[in-house]
Amino acid sequence: MNATALKSEDMVVSDFGTQEFVTVHVGDQILGVGVKEIHDVFALSELTPVPGARKEIAGVLNLRGRIVTAIDARVILGLPPRENGYAGVMAVGVEHKGESYGVLVDSVGEVLRLKDSEFEANPINMDAKWKNISRGIYRLEGKLLMTIDIEKLLVQSN
Amino acid sequence: MDELLAEFLTETNEFLETVDTQLVQFESDPTDSETLNNIFRLVHTIKGTCGFLGLPRLQFVAHAGETLLGKFRDGTIDATPDSVQLVLESIDRIKEILADLETTGQEPEGDDSALIGALERAAEGKVDAKPVEAKVEVKAEPEPVAAPDNADAIPVDENGNKWDKDLGRFLKPGEVSLAELEAAFMAADVEEIPAKAEVVEAAAPIPRNPEDRRGGTERRAAARDEDEDGASKGGGVSAQTIRVNVDVLENLMTMVSELVLTRNQLMQMVRNNSNSEFKAPLQRLSSVTGELQDSVMKTRMQPVGSAWKKLPRIVRDAARDLGKKIDLVLEGEATELDRQVLELIKDPLTHMIRNSCDHAIEKPADRAAVGKNETGTIKLNAYHEGGHIVIELSDDGAGLNTARIRDKAIKNGLVSEEQAWTMPDAQIHRFIFAPGFSTAQVVTNLSGRGVGMDVVRTNIKLIGGEVDLQSTEGKGTKFFIKIPLTLAIVSALVVGAKGQRFAIPQLSVVELVSAGGSSEHKVETLNKARVLRLRDRLLPLMSLSGALSIDGAEADIKDNNSTQFVVVMQQAGIMFGIVVDEVFDTEEIVVKPLSSAVSDVKAFSGATILGDGSVIMIIDPQSIARAVGETEEHTSEEADARQKSVKQEAKKDDTESLIIFRAGGEEPKAVPLGVVTRLEDLDVSTFEQSDGKTLVQYRGSLMPIVPADPYTNIKTSGNQPILVFTHNDHAIGLAVDEILDIVEEKLDIEMATDKGGMLGVAVIKGRATEILDVGYHLSNAITDWDKPVKKEEPKNIVLVERNPFFRNLLSPLLKAAGYNVEAVDTVSAALVCAEYQKPTAILADIDEDRSSALRLLEDERTAGAPVVALSGSSEADAQEFAALVRKSDRYGLISTIEYATKKGLAA
Known part of the structure; x- marks a missing residue:
């Protein structure tokens, strides 16, 4: 529902040559996820670990009657694990091939409209783990925003 | 594809299945006019609809078939197996065309004149007159020359081809005049064709008994042909059933599943609050939900007989091809099960029936030779048992050849030679389910390619079913297929391990026992493997956390003295126990599939949401069974590795596998493992005395028991460990005090001994060990053991x-x-x-x-x-x-x- 709302809004407001992103923080890095790809944003309450699953899979959870697989962006990006467990961690809800996933991040920021002219391809010296899921970089004032390719992130995870 | 065409395909396929069954029935009893009428009506309807849709090939073939059937019905021609075969062939042809039609949407090109010609000649009664020709046709090799000749050259009056004034020419064989076609349209009742292709029969009022819905298809068929005669059981029933799209039912099922979940959640909330005002209404909601769930489940139910419709034809064809006589007996066709399950069981069942025809039932001559009825019987029986449907497939054929399966299993490396000989026959029979296993000496058209039973078992397992068998050589084989009624909602046992909850499908749970501590069931350890002594059987144990490899599980294994819960599970004939930390409750759970990111975790078959809203993983009993078995394989792998290294050493050191035991005195004795056939632990009360010897009845013959050492006495109570040696069908048991170990050791006899029965003394594991002379004992026990079996020139x-x-x-x-x-x-x-x-x-x-x-x-x-x-x-x-x-x-x-x-x- 959320997604359709965002989508239609996007259709109206969207200007030529700009893209909208939701910013999320993982470690010290700001990441951007395309607004259209995000279904919802939620905080974890309960998480069921899946023994034997790959390490980036934090577990499964119940989101309004749906079973959502939680994937930890920290692990995928090769950052140190969370010290305080998963309680209260923010997650970005996305969908891939009809399945629901939650990408666990440290915090969720705001929605930004970014100009295509500020976009740049991945620098060649970027960490392979990062490069694999990055669409490219936006030069913001004083900081860099890496855009995440959700599909790649999930496929990576697969 | 044209909607009308799609609908036609669905219906026609449905009809054809019925025709197949009925024809086989008719062939066995040609006097049954009721059956014949049914067949005639069905073929007639097909023909009519084809004409309406403009499918000339189909129509002509159906028409020719109908003509012959008409002659049967009028009694002008007797139905012989050959002529029935012709009708079956025409139905096959129709099926072929339909299959093409389904994929391309077009009637394929092709020439049916040979078949039509043959049918027409049969209709003129010429099959019987020319049995040789008929035989050729039976082999589905219609003579291309004769038929068209026959069709074109024979004069109008003799051939029965009419002049059609609309066309201005003679009608082709099988062709019908427009006037006749018109009549066919009238007869074919096409107006109530619904819109979608895949439809399932759903009764608006649920029929009170299964019998009612069983006849559904036939009844409907009957109802459509009310202009035809008979059909007394038909009239008006069609009004009571409607066709509903399968998608709608599936959707309904999903919604009800959600409703059940929500109900469970509410119940949980109210349970914690005893004075809630919601209690009474919730109770009502709960019961209504339950009933709704049952009703929706029922709409998905279909009689198992609908999956069996094709079987009589398959058996008939197979019998004909193989030159065997086979009766197929179907029982419990009215037993209902979920249509999804039904779909999935169809193929394995067909395969198994084919197998039975091909392998199990012997040729009539062979059967007669062993005093059996020449006609073999294959029996299918379905019935409810608990939350399951059990389908029994039995035959009175040759039974499984245990020796051949054993040899093959050893050859394929499925089991070691030693294991194979100590295994019960039933367990050996189960090897036929192993991948790539076929003992058929000849690969036939029907089976023997070694993919069969493996695939059958996999398919049955996929739907949470099990397959097992019983076989007696010479008497026959019986397969048991146990399948769950439905797949959507399962009853599960919720257990806890390492603070996490898991659901175990109740279907695979045999019982719950508490073990260790003060309980009567003791947990014992063999090396690192834990086993539970349960009612005189050893049950391999594994902790759930170990099976799921939850971190730290190894360190956590409780000592065997504290009480623990053991979930006894059975999967694919293997019984094992899973040790869990806590046991909560059984719950009806809705199985939700796992996302692809976690689907590679084989330990789980899905996840579910419990009443309290938490997600728990559903354990896949199969993978747990595998995990338990893997530790087994693991150890045997280790043993293999050890053997290999030993083998390498053997090249230098000449080591041997030796059984170390104690007999008469504390010093160890040894005998090469290779010469020992079996290790036994026999109850001394079964020992008998005769001729100054101790004997025991062992595997159907008498086996002398001799002490391994003159100073050992055979025990007088309890169990006596025995080393069994066999030679030339003679077995002797060597009574020892205790079997100590099996070692790989370099055998170097350092001191010869003059003590009878000893070869000498060797140092094994740092101890002087006497090496037993097996030959001495053999000759002592059986005086004639060393007599050659046949007196020959030495x-x-x-x-x-x-x-x-x-x-x-x-x-x-x-x-x-x-x-x-x-x-x-x-x-x-x-x-x-x-x-x-x-x-x-x-x-x-x-x-x-x-x-x-x-x-x-x-x-x-x-x-x-x-x-x-x-x-x-x-x-x-x-x-x-x-x-x-x-x-x-x-x-x-x-x-x-x-x-x-x-x-x-x-x-």
Whole structure:
């Protein structure tokens, strides 16, 4: 529902040559996820670990009657694990091939409209783990925003 | 594709299934006019609809078939197996065309004139007159020349081809005049065709008994042809059933599943609050939900008979092809199960029936020879049992050949030779479910390609079912297929391990026991493997956290004295116990599939949301069974690795597998493992005394029990450990005090002994150990054991073996087989012996000194006697030699020598 709302809004407001992103923080890095790809944003309450699953899979959870697989962006990006467990961690809800996933991040920021002219391809010296899921970089004032390719992130995870 | 066409395909396929079944029924009883009427009506309807849709090929074939059926019905022609075969062929042709039609949406090109011609001639009663021709047609090789000839050349009046004034020409064979077509449209009742292709029968009011809905298809068929005669049971029933799209039902099912979940959640909330005002309404909601769930489930239910419709035809065709006589008996067709399950069970079942026809049922002559009825019977029976449907497939055929399966299993490396011989037959039979397993000596058209039962089991397992079998050689085989009623909602046991909850499908749970501590069930340890003694059986145990490899599980294994919960599970015939920390409750859960990111975790078949809203993983019993088995395999792998390293050492050190035991005194005794057939623990109360000997009835014959040491007494109470040796069908049991160990050790007999029954003393595991002389005991126990089975001219054998142990071990064996043995320790000595003894064969060790053994082959003093290589390993390089035999292979030894001798004579 959320997604359709965002989508239609996007259709109206969207200007030529700009893209909208939701910013999320993982470690010290700001990441951007395309607004259209995000279904919802939620905080974890309960998480069921899946023994034997790959390490980036934090577990499964119940989101309004749906079973959502939680994937930890920290692990995928090769950052140190969370010290305080998963309680209260923010997650970005996305969908891939009809399945629901939650990408666990440290915090969720705001929605930004970014100009295509500020976009740049991945620098060649970027960490392979990062490069694999990055669409490219936006030069913001004083900081860099890496855009995440959700599909790649999930496929990576697969 | 045209909607109308799609609908036509669905319906026609449905009709054809019925026709198949009915024709087979009709063939067995040609006097049954009721059945014939049904068939006629069905074919007639097909023909009519085809005409309406403009499908000329289909129409002509159907018409020709109908004409012949019409003659049957009028009684002008008797239905013979050959003519029924023709009708079946025409139906096959229709099916072929339909299949093409389904994929391309177009009627395929093709010539049916041969078939139509044959049908028409049959309709004129010519099949019986020309049985040879008919036979050719039966083999589905219609004569291309004769038929068109027949069709075109024969004059109008004789052939029955009419002049059609609309077309201005004679009608082609099978063609019908427009006027007739018109009549067919009228007869074909097409107006109530619904819109979608895949439809399932759903009764608006749920029929009160299964019998009611069983006849559904036929009844509907009957209802459509009310203009035809009969159909007394039909009228008006069609009004009570409607067709509903399967998608709608699936959707309904999903929604009800959600409703059940929500109800569970609410119940949980109210349960914690005893004074809630919601209690009463919630109770009502709960019961209504339950009923709704049941009703929706029922709409998905179909009688199992609908999956069996094709079977009579399959059996009939198979019997005909194979030249066998087979009756198919169907029972419990009204038993209902979920249509999804039904779909999935169809193929495995068909495959199994084919197997039964091909392998199980013998040829009529063979059956008569063993005093059985020439006609074999295959019986299918379905019934409810608990939350399951059990389908039994039994035959009165030859039964499984246990020996062949055992050999094959050993050959395929599924089981070790030792294990195979101690296994109960039932367990050996189950090897037919192993991948790539086929004992069929001839691969036939029908089966024997070794993919069969493996695939059957996989398919059945996919739907949470199980398959098992019972077989008696010569009497027949019975398969049991146990499948769950439905897949969507399952009852599960919720357990806890390491603070996490898991659901175990109740279907695979046999029982719950508490073990250890003060409980009567004791947990014991074998090496690292834990087992539970449960009602005289040992149950392998594994902790759930261990099976799921949750971190720290290894360190956490509780000591065997504290009480723990064991969930006894059965999967694919294996019973095992899973140790869990907590047991909560059983709950009805809705299985939700796992996302692809976690679907590679084989331990879980899905996840579910519990009443309290938390997500728990559903354990896949199969993978747990595998995990339990893997530890088994793991240890056997270790053993393999050990054996391999031992083998490598053997090349240098000549090590042997030895059983170490205690008998008469504290000092250990040993005997090579290779010569022991079995280890037994027998109850001494079954021992009997006769002729001053202790005997026991063992595997259908008497086995003498002798003490391994003159100072040992056979026990008088309790169980007696026995080493069983067999030779020439004689078995003897060596009573020992205790079996201590099995070791791989270099055998170096350091001191000979003059004590009877001992070969000498060797140091094993740092202790002086007496090595038992098996031959001595054999000859003591069975006085005639060393008499050759057949009195023959004694044959000379020269045995070249450096190792005194093997010399002493092998010589008595060879003597027992009727050979004169000259055992020497060097090749030079052997050559000397060979010169004056003229041996029939020479046995030479090639591990110790291969190059000198090769000398035997070249030296003329052996006079061309075959040289059999002896080795500790079956993989030794012995291509120059006549044959290779393993030193520990006592059975192989004699037969190899015999083989080599014969080969030598022939050469």
